């Protein structure tokens with residue numbers, strides 16, 4: 001374990017120079033204080049959890065202090081937002097403080113979100129509020145615990161700094177960790193500004209640091225793009241299988257590493273609803289739950305366009321063609337496991353689709369349905385779950401098919417079935433209303449609820465004593481919370 005001042009920096013992105021990012025110092029928050037820290041994320045930097053409680057921790061991650069070897073930079077990028085191209089975006093309120101490498105030899109970007117104005121702030125104030133910082137923190141760590149690739153979050157630092165949104169709120173910072181903060185939009189920026197040399201430098205950087213195995217391939221850039229396609233197909237399959245709605249899948253929010261990135265008005269589904277739109281400002285439903293699948297491909301096409309200087313259009317098209325079949329294979333594999341199946345049959349897709357249709361029509365809780373399905377034998381479980389469906393006859397017909405399918409699947413005890421299913425079907429997810437409760441308490445100065453919720457979400461598959469209230473459907477007030485984009 002290391003002390004806070006013993007972190008080792010190796011700022012590879014900063015070394016790319018001023019065409020890629022701008023040196024900016026964090027703007028400190030008033031009266032910085034620890035809201036919540038992630039023990040698991042701290043371990044990634046070889047930091048002992050206890051250092052989070054020291055005053056210097058809040059000073060470092062509240063923008064008051066900086067390591068001598070940190071080189072804070074605001075990155076420049078662009079991107080397609082809601083389908084339209086915005087020529088210049090960039091870190092408007094976040095700074096890459098530097099890259100730290102740990103004892104295991106991994107590099108982690110330290111990105112401080114809410115660190116003040118930069119040359120890319122446009123009309124914004126460079127700040128993040130407590131509410132959105134808590135949401136990003138909880139979501140990053142919850143997704144990771146579910147096995148869904150995501151940026152991580154080290155801590156949230158609160159403050160007394162006033163920040164104006166729809167009303168006056170308090171500023172906060174969240175320290176985000178990722179192996180890279182390079183987005184699809186980085187490539188788009190250099191492509192559309194016609195800077196081929198810098199674009200090649202960026203591509204070399206990503207290839208060498210993040211896809212070194214692609215170097216061995218006859219066409220390294222193509223191999224890298226293929227890998228990005230594959231990772232995104234798998235990522236989005238996981239979102240769909242677990243009911244995660246990102247909300248702002250602009251190409252500037254898509255990571256070159258295929259991880260969940262840049263959290264805004266995201267939501268986990270409570271009731272299953274394929275048409276769910278979590279982003280209050282997304283009037284057309286471009287980023288609705290079921291649209292995430294084609295949008296994933298759309299975003300990859302936007303990246304492909306930016307890579308045309310390096311890769312032939314035909315090869316890019318062929319690689320893009322991998323997306324949908326790979327997505328479908330991953331998705332079906334996950335859904336089979338969620339249903340407790342260990343083998344594959346041709347009709348499984350129909351079995352999944354017909355179940356989702358029934359759930360949709362009856363507003364069945366997506367997470368609890370699967371959890372309860374594994375509590376008992378298939379026959380007992382469906383008999384109990386049937387009450388949740390309006391179309392009981394429809395559900396009975398599905399249940400007959402399911403029971404027969406389970407019988408064909410194999411011979412295992414109920415203990416084995418439960419264990420296997422509970423290992424893939426979480427009991428606790430980050431429901432919007434749970435986040436809302438934690439935020440309301442934190443805004444009133446009580447951080448215990450954020451901390452407790454974070455602890456619960458770190459072990460989503462494990463039933464935790466005394467935590468039943470975190471595994472409930474939302475109360476009426478929490479069913480359709482509108483989360484605004486302003487954060």
Ligand code: AMP
Pocket residue numbers: 089090091092093094120121122123124125126127128248253262264487
């Ligand atoms: P987002 O919707 O958070 O992905 O942000 C889109 C773009 O707006 C990025 O370039 C952000 O850095 C920038 N941005 C968002 N909020 C702010 C803010 N409060 N101040 C400055 N820039 C911001």
Ligand code: MG
Pocket residue numbers: 252253262
């Ligand atoms: Mg963003």
